[in-house]
Amino acid sequence: xxxxxxxxxxxxxxxxxxxxxxxxxxxxxxxxxxxxxxxxxxxxxxxxxxxxxxxxxxxxxxxxxxxxxxxxxxxxxxxxxxxxxxxxxxxxxxxxxxxxxxxxxxxxxxxxxxxxxxxxxxxxxxxxxxxxxxxxxxxxxxxxxxxxxxxxxxxxxxxxxxxxxxxxxxxxxxxxxxxxxxxxxxxxxxxxxxxxxxxxxxxxxxxxxxxxxxxxxxxxxxxxxxxxxxxxxxxxxxxxxxxxxxxxxxxxxxxxxxxxxxxxxxxxxxxxxxxxxxxxxxxxxxxxxxxxxxxxxxxxxxxxxxxxxxxxxxxxxxxxxxxxxxxxxxxxxxxxxxxxxxxxxxxxxxxxxxxxxxxxxxxxxxxxxxxxxxxxxxxxxxxxxxxxxxxxxxxxxxxxxxxxxxxxxxxxxxxxxxxxxxxxxxxxxxxxxxxxxxxxxxxxxxxxxxxxxxxxxxxxxxxxxxx
Amino acid sequence: xxxxxxxxxxxxxxxxxxxxxxxxxxxxxxxxxxxxxxxxxxxxxxxxxxxxxxxxxxxxxxxxxxxxxxxxxxxxxxxxxxxxxxxxxxxxxxxxxxxxxxxxxxxxxxxxxxxxxxxxxxxxxxxxxxxxxxxxxxxxxxxxxxxxxxxxxxxxxxxxxxxxxxxxxxxxxxxxxxxxxxxxxxxxxxxxxxxxxxxxxxxxxxxxxxxxxxxxxxxxxxxxxxxxxxxxxxxxxxxxxxxxxxxxxxxxxxxxxxxxxxxxxxxxxxxxxxxxxxxxxxxxxxxxxxxxxxxxxxxxxxxxxxxxxxxxxxxxxxxxxxxxxxxxxxxxxxxxxxxxxxxxxxxxxxxxxxxxxxxxxxxxxxxxxxxxxxxxxxxxxxxxxxxxxxxxxxxxxxxxxxxxxxxxxxxxxxxxxxxxxxxxxxxxxxxxxxxxxxxxxxxxxxxxxxxxxxxxxxxxxxxxxxx
Numbered sequence: 009x010x011x012x013x014x015x016x017x018x019x020x021x022x023x024x025x026x027x028x029x030x031x032x033x034x035x036x037x038x039x040x041x042x043x044x045x046x047x048x049x050x051x052x053x054x055x056x057x058x059x060x061x062x063x064x065x066x067x068x069x070x071x072x073x074x075x076x077x078x079x080x081x082x083x084x085x086x087x088x089x090x091x092x093x094x095x096x097x098x099x100x101x102x103x104x105x106x107x108x109x110x111x112x113x114x115x116x117x118x119x120x121x122x123x124x125x126x127x128x129x130x131x132x133x134x135x136x137x138x139x140x141x142x143x144x145x146x147x148x149x150x151x152x153x154x155x156x157x158x159x160x161x162x163x164x165x166x167x168x169x170x171x172x173x174x175x176x177x178x179x180x181x182x183x184x185x186x187x188x189x190x191x192x193x194x195x196x197x198x199x200x201x202x203x204x205x206x207x208x209x210x211x212x213x214x215x216x217x218x219x220x221x222x223x224x225x226x227x228x229x230x231x232x233x234x235x236x237x238x239x240x241x242x243x244x245x246x247x248x249x250x251x252x253x254x255x256x257x258x259x260x261x262x263x264x265x266x267x268x269x270x271x272x273x274x275x276x277x278x279x280x281x282x283x284x285x286x287x288x289x290x291x292x293x294x295x296x297x298x299x300x301x302x303x304x305x306x307x308x309x310x311x312x313x314x315x316x317x318x319x320x321x322x323x324x325x326x327x328x329x330x331x332x333x334x335x336x337x338x339x340x341x342x343x344x345x346x347x348x349x350x351x352x353x354x355x356x357x358x359x360x361x362x363x364x365x366x367x368x369x370x371x372x373x374x375x376x377x378x379x380x381x382x383x384x385x386x387x388x389x390x391x392x393x394x395x396x397x398x399x400x401x402x403x404x405x406x407x408x409x410x411x412x413x414x415x416x417x418x419x420x421x422x423x424x425x426x427x428x429x430x431x432x433x434x435x436x437x438x439x440x441x442x443x444x445x446x447x448x449x450x451x452x453x454x455x456x457x458x459x460x461x462x463x464x465x466x467x468x469x470x471x472x473x474x475x
Numbered sequence: 476x477x478x479x480x481x482x483x484x485x486x487x488x489x490x491x492x493x494x495x496x497x498x499x500x501x502x503x504x505x506x507x508x509x510x511x512x513x514x515x516x517x518x519x520x521x522x523x524x525x526x527x528x529x530x531x532x533x534x535x536x537x538x539x540x541x542x543x544x545x546x547x548x549x550x551x552x553x554x555x556x557x558x559x560x561x562x563x564x565x566x567x568x569x570x571x572x573x574x575x576x577x578x579x580x581x582x583x584x585x586x587x588x589x590x591x592x593x594x595x596x597x598x599x600x601x602x603x604x605x606x607x608x609x610x611x612x613x614x615x616x617x618x619x620x621x622x623x624x625x626x627x628x629x630x631x632x633x634x635x636x637x638x639x640x641x642x643x644x645x646x647x648x649x650x651x652x653x654x655x656x657x658x659x660x661x662x663x664x665x666x667x668x669x670x671x672x673x674x675x676x677x678x679x680x681x682x683x684x685x686x687x688x689x690x691x692x693x694x695x696x697x698x699x700x701x702x703x704x705x706x707x708x709x710x711x712x713x714x715x716x717x718x719x720x721x722x723x724x725x726x727x728x729x730x731x732x733x734x735x736x737x738x739x740x741x742x743x744x745x746x747x748x749x750x751x752x753x754x755x756x757x758x759x760x761x762x763x764x765x766x767x768x769x770x771x772x773x774x775x776x777x778x779x780x781x782x783x784x785x786x787x788x789x790x791x792x793x794x795x796x797x798x799x800x801x802x803x804x805x806x807x808x809x810x811x812x813x814x815x816x817x818x819x820x821x822x823x824x825x826x827x828x829x830x831x832x833x834x835x836x837x838x839x840x841x842x843x844x845x846x847x848x849x850x851x852x853x854x855x856x857x858x859x860x861x862x863x864x865x866x867x868x869x870x871x872x873x874x875x876x877x878x879x880x881x882x883x884x885x886x887x888x889x890x891x892x893x894x895x896x897x898x899x900x901x902x903x904x905x906x907x908x909x910x911x912x913x914x915x916x917x918x919x920x921x922x923x924x925x926x927x928x929x930x931x932x933x934x935x936x937x938x939x940x941x942x
Contacts, residue, residue: 110708110826111857112715155661166659169636184918189824191856192633193896194622194672195903195911196941197923201668205661222716241577248579249689252761253720294719295770303762357656359577389658390578429660436662444662451651455930456664462929463922474663 009092012068013048016094019060024051024100034075034095035086042083042438045091046073053100055175055183055214061096062212063181071468072096074208076118076150079142082437084154084207084473093471098149101214107132113172113189115217118149125218134220137164141337149213155205157433162388163256163292164221166433168204175215176203179464187217202459207435208470210463224292228300229257229329232308233283233319237362240285242316244358244388247289250307254300257290258388259336265384268397269335272342277331279321287387288336339384343395347404349382350396350412354423355432358390365394368422372396375418376411391432394419420447436474444474476559479535480515483561486527491518491567501562504553505546509905511554513540513562520567522642522650522681528563529679530648538935539563541675543585543617546609549904551621551674551940565616568681574599580639580656582684585616592685601687604631608804616680622672624900629855630723630759631688633900635671642682643670646931654684669926674902675937677930691759695767696724696796699775700750700786704829707752709783711825711855714756717774721767724757725855726803732851735864736802739809744798746788754854755803806851810862814871816849817863817879821890822899825857832861835889839863842885843878858899861886887914903941911941 017025026034026049036043047070052058065072071093075085087093101117102124108114109132116125122143129136138151140158150156152174156167164170173188176199186200203211234240240260247255263284270278280286293300304322311317323329343349356364365383372379378399385392396415398407420430424447436444445453453475460467460475484492493501493516503510514537519525532539538560542552554560568584569591575581576599583592589610596603605618607625617623619641623634631637640655643666653667670678701707707727714722730751737745747753760767771789778784790796810816823831832850839846845866852859863882865874887897891914903911912920920942927934927942 108824108826110712111824112712113824155665157659157661161659168665178918178922182918182921184922185916186919188894188896189826189857190822190894190896190899192624192628192822192853192858192899194624194898194900195896195907195915196672196919197677197926198622198635198665198668198672199919199922201665202926205663205665210664222719224719245577245579250761252689252691254761294717294721355657355659357575357578357580359575359656386659390656391659427655427657429655429657429662431661432657432659433661440662448663449652451645451649452653452663452666454649455645455651455666458929459664459669459926462925 009047012064012070015064016048016050016061019064020050020052020057024053024057026051034078034097037083037086038079042086043089044087045089046087046095047092049095049097051097051100055177058096058177058212058214059181059183062177062179065094065468066180066466069466069468070094071471073470074098074153074212076147076153077121077142077145079146080150080154080437081434082439084435084437084470085150088472096212098147098214104128105215108189109134111189112220113217114220115187115215116148117215118147118213120148122146122148122151129220130223133223135223136218137221138167138170148216152204152213152216153206153208154435157389157391160256161386162258163253168201170218171200171204171216172219173217174200174203174213176211176213178211179466179469187215189217207437207474209460209474210469222294225295226293226297226300227329228291228293228297228304229323229332230289230304230308231280231321231332232287232289232311232317233280234285234287234316235318236284237365239316240287240387241358241362243287243311246311246316247307251291251303254291254293254303255289256292257288258386259288260384260387261286261336261339262381262383264380265339265382268346268380268382269338269342272345273338276335276338278335279332280319283318288332339382343382343397346397348408349404350408350415352394352419353432353434354394354419354428354430355389355391356423356426356428358387360426360428361387361390361392364422364426368394368419371418372415438473441472441474476514479531479537482531483515483517483528486531487517487519487524491520491524493518501542501545501564502553504550509550509553510556512556512558513554514559516562516564518564518567522644525563525644525679525681526648526650529644529646532561532935533647533933536933536935537561538938540937541565541620541679543614543620544588544609544612546613547617547621547904548901549906551902551904551937552617555939563679565614565681571595572682575656576601578656579687580684581687582654582682583615584682585614585680587615589613589615589618596687597690600690602690603685604688605634605637615683619671619680619683620673620675621902624856624858627723628853629725630720635668637685638667638671638683639686640684641667641670641680643678643680645678646933646936654682656684674904674941676927676941677936689761692762693760693764693767694796695758695760695764695771696790696799697756697771697775698747698788698799699754699756699778699784700747701752701754701783702785703751704832706783707754707854708825708829710754710778713778713783714774718758718770721758721760721770722756723759724755725853726755727851727854728753728803728806729848729850731847732806732849735813735847735849736805736809739812740805743802743805745802746799747786750785755799810849810864813864815875816871817875817882819861819886820899820901821861821886821895821897822856822858823890823893823895825854827893827895828854828857828859831889831893835861835886838885839882905940908939908941
């Protein structure tokens with residue numbers, strides 16, 4: 009190992025190879041759930057240096073944990089506690105290589121912080137729509153390695169849908185020059201999408217070409233009260249038909265969710281009276297504020313008449329729009345204040361959601377009286393954060409210790425029966441690896457293992473993650 | 476081989492296993508460029524039967540050529556002339572399994588004709604936007620196996636972007652149950668996109684779940700004359716900014732292209748006077764005819780004022796809209812009448828197109844005086860049909876025999892220098908296999924070969940295609 013670290017230092021220099029001092033920022037995730045110990049931290053500054061690192065790892069049989077902003081939620085980007093795994097941080101590779109306005113594309117290195125990519129696009133008059141809570145510190149490479157979701161998926165898709173081409177270093181230290189600004193290219197297998205979402209287990213993404221979009225002229229937000237989840241699904245269909253792709257947000261919050269927010273954050277205004285479901289709609293209009301206003305008014309009038317919506321409010325100014333979003337975004341804070349809870353990041357066909365929620369709510373209430381389901385999320389994407397909180401008066405930690413496994417099993421069983429996913433946007437990492445092995449289609453698992461063996465036969469790339 | 480055919484017949488019955496009579500519809504592509512001879516034609520009627528066929532092939536080491544509508548352009552779906560390859564036709568698997576309106580998705584078997592899938596969606600009030608010339612006979616499975624493009628890519632993407640989930644039978648005869656109506660699912664490697672576009676070399680697609688879209692309320696078409704290709708690119712940026720995703724078509728036709736149409740099809744009206752470039756724009760509006768008209772008028776007025784456009788006409792009724800499209804669609808017919816020509820299905824970053832065309836036109840004119848470049852295509856997707864015709868008075872067949880290889884090399888070299896693709900939408904098959912091996916990034920080729928070996932170690936799935 010000493011020979012390996014020496015060779016690494018010789019190739020990358022002092023700044024590129026950390027072994028001493030406090031490495032905890034690299035060794036532990038930001039939520040401090042996955043503390044580990046690294047053999048060393050490699051910080052290459054170029055694609056050639058990444059290739060050199062991986063060649064050395066291959067030669068010395070050293071396992072590599074690629075790392076971007078280290079903001080993941082599933083333990084995918086920190087080393088285990090053996091002290092034998094190399095952390096490969098991409099943070100020094102943060103050049104915006106090109107912005108091509110006529111082609112509506114941008115090429116950036118993997119270590120660029122998402123917010124910097126958004127800013128580079130905006131500076132050139134374009135929108136890079138990927139947006140999520142960690143955008144101030146997560147990196148483009150990490151976003152692609154985990155196929156990040158976020159708040160704009162309904163309209164623009166996940167990170168996958170925003171990517172045109174990749175530059176990747178393989179387990180053997182070879183560089184695939186797959187950067188491309190092409191919208192159409194049928195020359196062979198889709199390697200790009202194989203690396204996207206593979207969580208660093210098949211190769212190391214060093215740069216990407218992504219799609220840019222015209223900046224919307226106007227963003228408008230509304231809240232609507234729905235008497236049932238079926239009504240919310242009906243409102244989604246209506247909104248899609250009325251607004252087409254101008255519909256960029258469709259978030260739902262259950263009555264219990266907003267009651268929790270009222271309890272924990274009493275100063276936060278709630279514009280609509282309590283309802284079974286409150287929907288936040290966002291419209292991004294290419295034309296004008298007046299046009300967006302007209303679309304919303306027609307949509308909501310029709311929905312009110314038909315009973316799909318019982319009450320509604322359109323934000324009258326930017327401040328009001330921000331307060332609507334703030335309400336939605338304050339849910340995790342309210343949950344954190346209320347104490348530990350059991351989180352689920354599930355997705356279902358939108359049509360299956362009302363049935364799932366009715367069944368699950370009843371089942372969990374029967375399982376444990378007083379359980380609180382804090383259910384909210386991106387209904388437009390079929391993605392719910394179906395979180396479960398201890399009955400009031402019961403200590404959360406004790407509740408979790410006693411019931412988390414049983415509740416997870418019930419939720420995941422029901423998700424599986426309805427063709428859903430146990431990880432809609434967060435990935436697998438270490439957290440859900442065993443769950444995946446138990447629940448994924450066996451042929452899919454066999455295919456995944458074949459591909460892993462083919463591309464990384466020595467199992468050096470992020471071993472023990474995903475598979 | 477007799478034992479294999481007997482076992483096949485025993486499993487599939489007489490209707491499922493053809494060996495006698497005229498099999499030319501299965502053995503030869505529709506353009507009659509790739510005549511072959513099949514060992515037999517298997518026509519399974521269910522996924523289980525497809526799995527049984529592939530298990531038998533695996534056991535008896537028989538190569539399989541999967542086939543949908545047999546409308547491909549690159550020799551990917553017909554057997555070689557050995558008489559040893561089995562044609563596996565999916566045409567009996569043509570059930571629409573489900574239409575899920577609330578989830579905006581549809582599940583259909585691979586043998587469904589594309590037009591039937593469109594019709595099933597329309598009957599339920601939805602749009603399935605994949606659309607191409609062969610839609611009356613090509614199949615959904617073939618569309619996905621080749622990642623088909625077509626006329627609606629600018630807005631809705633290729634077949635890949637329209638697919639949510641797949642059911643696939645592997646080379647070993649195992650079924651991957653990957654049908655899914657989910658928009659978000661981060662549970663492992665993206666097997667779906669690996670099979671899409673792999674041209675039957677990694678597995679056999681038996682069914683797919685695809686996305687549906689709201690039907691646009693109004694479609695509006697316009698023609699615009701541009702003084703240069705740079706101006707056409709500028710018009711594309713303006714149209715994107717003005718119309719957002721309502722812009723569903725942006726096709727260009729060069730002066731020489733419309734002159735050829737005028738010469739070969741003199742009865743066909745050409746609404747605008749000849750210009751360097753004529754652009755066909757299509758708007759699919761979610762609101763109303765008046766709204767679409769307003770968007771077009773504002774766009775074209777601004778473009779006229781700035782000189783990006785020198786003349787324009789908005790279709791005043793459906794008949795006129797059809798005549799605009801008819802002009803665009805008549806180009807292949809005019810070319811066929813004029814005789815053989817050298818076809819290229821290339822793509823480039825949109826920003827690189829003006830430079831490429833200027834360079835290539837000059838180079839080919841210098842190479843052979845009088846050469847005619849018939850250049851038209853989906854500018855919005857960066858996809859050009861950059862076709863080359865013999866000088867007038869020179870026999871096309873002799874011209875092709877003498878110059879096709881040299882012209883291909885010049886065009887593909889220039890495409891490659893500018894980061895383009897030698898096959899934008901048609902795929903590789905047998906036609907471009909050697910070109911791919913010579914031109915694709917070597918690391919990409921090595922990765923593709925690893926994956927092929929991992930999933931089909933006996934090389935039984937469509938051998939000799941793609942790789």
